[in-house]
Amino acid sequence: MVHLDGPDLYVLNKAIAPHRSLFEVRCMDGQMQPNVPVFDPHEPAFSVNDVIVDTCMEWVESLWQRLGGVGLPAVVFGEEDYGTIESKSLLP
Secondary structure: OOOOOOOOHHHHHHHHHHHOOOOOOEEEOOEEEOOOOOOOOOOOOOOHHHHHHHHHHHHHHHHHHHOHHHHOOEEEEOHHHOOOOOEEEEOO
């Protein structure tokens, strides 16, 4: 999800509402969409949520750099404390 920060969060977030979700995983007709690995939730060898968040943070950082930072500072983080690092600053 994209979260904006500024003087009027309601207006900012409403303006980007249709585009806030970068991606979502859903179970449709018994299939994961998009096709992501499924792990046993009771016996994971590692934190699947941490791996997903860490990978997404790297992906967003690489996109941000390719776009030249679009002239804005940004921070990426995993909600609900997921990810092995708390947050990562993206410079403009």
